[in-house]
Amino acid sequence: MIRVELPFHLRKLANVDQEVTVDVAGVVTQRAIIDAIEARYPMLRGTIRDYATDRRKPFLRFFACEEDLSFEQPDSPVPAPVAAGAEPFMIVGALSGG
Amino acid sequence: MSRVRVLVGTRKGAFILTADGKRENWSVDGPFFGGWQFYHLKGSPADPNRIYASQSNDWFGQTMQRSSDGGTTWETIGNKFTYDGVPGTHQWYDGTPHPWEFKRVWHLEPSLTDPDTVYAGIEDAAIFKSIDGGQNWTELSALRTHSTGSKWTPGAGGMCLHTILIDPKNHQRMFVAISAAGAFRTDDGGSTWKTITKGLYSKYMPNPTAEVGHCVHRIAFHPSKPDTLFMQKHWDVMRSDNAGDLWTKVSGNLPTDFGFVIDVHAHEPETVFIVPIKSDAEHYPLDGRLQVFRSRTGGNEWEPLTKGLPQKDCYVNVLREAMDVDSLDQCGVYFGTTGGQVYVSADAGDSWTAIVHDLPPVVSVEVQTL
Numbered sequence: 001m002i003r004v005e006l007p008f009h010l011r012k013l014a015n016v017d018q019e020v021t022v023d024v025a026g027v028v029t030q031r032a033i034i035d036a037i038e039a040r041y042p043m044l045r046g047t048i049r050d051y052a053t054d055r056r057k058p059f060l061r062f063f064a065c066e067e068d069l070s071f072e073q074p075d076s077p078v079p080a081p082v083a084a085g086a087e088p089f090m091i092v093g094a095l096s097g098g
Numbered sequence: 099m100s101r102v103r104v105l106v107g108t109r110k111g112a113f114i115l116t117a118d119g120k121r122e123n124w125s126v127d128g129p130f131f132g133g134w135q136f137y138h139l140k141g142s143p144a145d146p147n148r149i150y151a152s153q154s155n156d157w158f159g160q161t162m163q164r165s166s167d168g169g170t171t172w173e174t175i176g177n178k179f180t181y182d183g184v185p186g187t188h189q190w191y192d193g194t195p196h197p198w199e200f201k202r203v204w205h206l207e208p209s210l211t212d213p214d215t216v217y218a219g220i221e222d223a224a225i226f227k228s229i230d231g232g233q234n235w236t237e238l239s240a241l242r243t244h245s246t247g248s249k250w251t252p253g254a255g256g257m258c259l260h261t262i263l264i265d266p267k268n269h270q271r272m273f274v275a276i277s278a279a280g281a282f283r284t285d286d287g288g289s290t291w292k293t294i295t296k297g298l299y300s301k302y303m304p305n306p307t308a309e310v311g312h313c314v315h316r317i318a319f320h321p322s323k324p325d326t327l328f329m330q331k332h333w334d335v336m337r338s339d340n341a342g343d344l345w346t347k348v349s350g351n352l353p354t355d356f357g358f359v360i361d362v363h364a365h366e367p368e369t370v371f372i373v374p375i376k377s378d379a380e381h382y383p384l385d386g387r388l389q390v391f392r393s394r395t396g397g398n399e400w401e402p403l404t405k406g407l408p409q410k411d412c413y414v415n416v417l418r419e420a421m422d423v424d425s426l427d428q429c430g431v432y433f434g435t436t437g438g439q440v441y442v443s444a445d446a447g448d449s450w451t452a453i454v455h456d457l458p459p460v461v462s463v464e465v466q467t468l
Contacts, residue, residue, distance in 0.1 A: 013158075043161070046159060
């Protein structure tokens with residue numbers, strides 16, 4: 001079970017409160033987590049990564065275990081505490097806009 | 099008694115304003131999806147409770163919403179707008195080729211007869227169609243691949259397809275407008291398109307009468323006379339009586355003919371409304387006075403309508419999607435401002451009142467007569 005923290009607007013869109021959980025089979029990677037999120041919450045498709053390029057939206061970041069994972073390869077394993085469900089995978093909106 | 103429902107898209111959510119036929123006492127619902135931009139909401143003429151909405155923001159991109167109960171509840175629908183084939187390039191601001199990239203949906207135009215069929219005008223300019231209630235979208239790519247497509251350039255707001263008009267007498271005929279490419283018409287449901295820019299003159303272009311490059315801000319028609327088109331161009335108010343084959347300038351006695359909105363009275367095909375803006379460099383009303391101008395002669399002769407509108411210190415803008423009319427016996431006219439006001443006139447423009455004063459900047463206003 002993977003814990004995922006979504007930013008405010010995506011929680012509202014998905015009609016969830018705080019943290020959500022998804023199951024990921026096999027190696028737990030960023031891509032696998034987002035695949036699972038989109039499968040469980042189809043209304044979030046296209047809001048975290050771009051349809052055409054599959055890249056993370058530029059104003060979003062991925063944090064976990066006090067590290068910025070945003071520039072890790074999508075198929076790299078996430079930190080072990082995330083894969084074990086001990087720490088959340090955080091999808092964070094940039095604090096931009098003034 | 100008939101009712102009206104006004105669908106308002108703003109920079110920070112959607113709002114729905116409702117009133118009975120007197121249009122005096124209003125209920126305000128919203129914000130729906132607070133914090134998201136709503137470039138456009140529009141109801142289906144075939145089923146007024148079916149409403150489509152374009153929702154976006156800079157963080158999460160484009161999402162789409164649909165209501166089947168008049169806006170009480172919403173469901174997320176398809177937001178995958180993939181260009182047909184390899185999209186190629188258009189011209190960038192500096193004249194260099196630039197790849198076509200999807201950015202957002204500017205305009206939604208539901209079919210006149212089928213609630214599940216809807217068209218979307220997007221940036222970078224293209225038109226898409228859904229026949230399953232917005233779940234899946236297919237590009238009508240003959241427009242983007244028009245022989246002039248590689249020469250299209252964005253306006254200051256982006257290269258947006260912002261106007262889609264379906265001819266009520268011939269559904270195979272549609273008109274679209276793109277900033278800053280111009281205007282186009284299809285007579286075969288989108289399989290082929292032709293430019294309809296003859297007669298337009300844009301002095302800021304190297305060739306002021308070029309086939310493409312005109313910054314068309316809005317086109318409107320009366321449903322009973324779909325061959326007569328009215329256009330608010332960047333500068334110039336224009337008219338065509340042959341479905342866009344030739345345009346003539348009808349700015350007449352206007353104090354300035356820059357602006358964004360244009361619309362036609364519900365029962366008088368020669369009565370037209372615009373909101374002149376000072377200039378392309380100063381996007382606010384002339385002299386700080388908010389004035390709607392009305393022509394009862396299809397252009398050229400215009401009268402200012404000011405009763406109930408602020409006549410000092412007013413520096414708002416009225417964006418291209420932010421005016422509409424209802425079809426009650428006494429035609430109502432509505433417009434929204436970047437200052438968050440939505441004004442209504444229940445007497446075809448003679449007098450105005452603000453339904454709301456303090457919404458977020460208003461992007462779009464659509465009226466349903468129920």
